[in-house]
Amino acid sequence: MRIWVGIDDTDSPEGMCTTYLGILCMEEIQKAGYEVIGFPRLIRLNPTIPFKTRGNGAVSFLVEAPDFEHVREIVDGVIQENSCLSHENTNPGVVFVRDEISILDYLTKFSLKAVKDVVSLDEAHFIIGKFMIPHLKYKKGRGLIGALAAVGYEDKDYTYEILAYRKPENFGKPRSYDKDTFFRADELYYPKIWDTVDWHNRIVVCVPNGPDPVLYGIRGSDFEAILKATEILETEEIDRKMMFITNQSTDAHIIDEREAKNVSNHHSYSLTGVVVEKPEVIRGGHVFFTISTGFGMIKCAAFEPTKQFRDIVMKLVRGDRIRVFGSVKKNTINLEKMEIIELVRSKEANPICPVCGKRMESSGKNQPFRCRRCGTKSTKKHLMPLKREIEEGFYEVPPCARRHLSKPLVRMEGIKKHVFR
Ligand SMILES: [Zn+2]
Incomplete structure (x- = not known):
């Protein structure tokens, strides 16, 4: 029979890596005479989850074996020996899922939720119970969430x-x-x-x-x-x-604004909006500004590690129309990339006096402009072209600041892009 093995949460800040542990499992399974079919999969889950492990990546692979029991024994041995079980935040989980459409379809929905949204360990337990999925659970077993998600993940982009x-x-x-x-x-x-x-x-x-x-x-x-x-x-x-x-480099974590019901912490979005205040840099080199969106005012951040991307952000002015991509934490969207849809190209200025050619002066709010030299009055504002040092199109953070799931512009076709390489 064909069995999907899903593994997650075996590492800790002190070492190990779930991908490595997955490979050790595959090797032991092959040594036992069973076949591993195709490439293993590395599935990154919602990057904003507070209790994630490093990188929040789970692993799955497909095995041909006569039954669950021996495969489970082999994997159990590898995990007992190699995972960081003594670390308090390491709570491994492994699932063994029959390669059957009815179960996998159900898991695909769960998986997409685990990448874009927040799922509970109870939801994972419910699925395991519903389909009687053989599994291994160590300590709190939080890894069962990623293990199921890694098995069920299905997308045309990879x-x-x-x-x-x-x-x-x-x-x-x-x-x-x-x-x-x-x-x-x-x-x-x-x-x-x-x-x-x-x-x-x-x-x-x-x-x-x-x-x-x-x-x-x-x-x-x-x-x-x-x-x-x-x-x-x-x-x-x-x-x-x-x-x-x-699913790295695919933007699988991004919720398009057309599908979003609201904007909330621990989720990632693409949102269009208008810049309402000029970006400001604070101590430490972090840049902040606010956009007005269909979901209200949203605070945006380009943190210091995004390097030269901040220089582009600093050139935005009030009125620029943009689309931002990133994860919301502490009510602030942390920019991964942005599209400048339309730049403001002019600014209002006091008019020139039609009589003597001198620039007129404002004489107070809601009062006409007035020429100091000849006394001419005018109510018409003057539009002056505004020189911009950026142009419309997509901009992204440089490779050194890229997140696992972010789709780099090099993968996006048919757009005007400014690639930082
Ligand atoms: Zn005048």
Whole structure:
């Protein structure tokens, strides 16, 4: 029979990674003589959930095996041995789902909710009960949510990421790699791969920091280009590599304003609005402004890590019509990208005196303008062209600030775009 295995919440800030644990499970399952079919999947869930694990990614893969029981035993052994069970916020969950349309269709709805919305552990338990899904639950078992979501996820848009892992003896040590080879890979294979490096900020963005086992991850739309790119990378010794099919870089988390009932925290949106006050930079380099939308006034933020994107935001003025994309936290939408729909191109100024050519002066609110030299009065305001240093189109945060789920502009066709690479 064909069984989907879904795994989540096995890592902690001190180490491990659910993708790595998924690979260990796949290897043990293959050693037992069963087949793993196709690429495993890496599904990123709602990035604004307060109790998420690092990156909020869950893993699933398809296995051909005679029954659930042995597969479950194997996975249990791998998790007991390798997950960060001692960490209080690590609450692994694993599900084993028959590859059957009736169950998977139901799970797909749950999965989309887990990516865009907030789901409870009770909802996960309800589904497990309803379909009598064999599962493994450790401690609070919060991982059951992501495990079910990773199995049920279905979308026409997807991308790939190959993850390369370090030798276990190197976990926790600084990563050793030749920076230039990553820039070279980007030069050769962009835009089939993206977010490998950030040229402007001179950072290799596909190499994480921290104690997890990942050495690098190359993202792209074409898995052959991804494989070729990895061949020219010079790094410390690699232990394992695995290609994942993923919902990264697809904007799967974004709720379009036409589908939104309201705008609330822990959700991500695309919203059109008009700038009502000029953006301001506060200490620390964070930029804030407010737009007027169909949902009321919405505060927008471009935080310091979004780097040169803030320079574009700072050039907005009152009256500019824009669309913003991002997650709402603390009643503020954190911008991932924006579309400038229409810029204000003129500003009101006091009129020129038709008699002597001098600029007229205001003589108080709701009073006509008045020429100081000859006394001529006028009520007509004068429109002056406003010089703008930005233009209409899409702008995005640079690769060093990209979130897993954000669709980079390089993936968007038929639009006027300003790519930060
Ligand atoms: Zn005059």
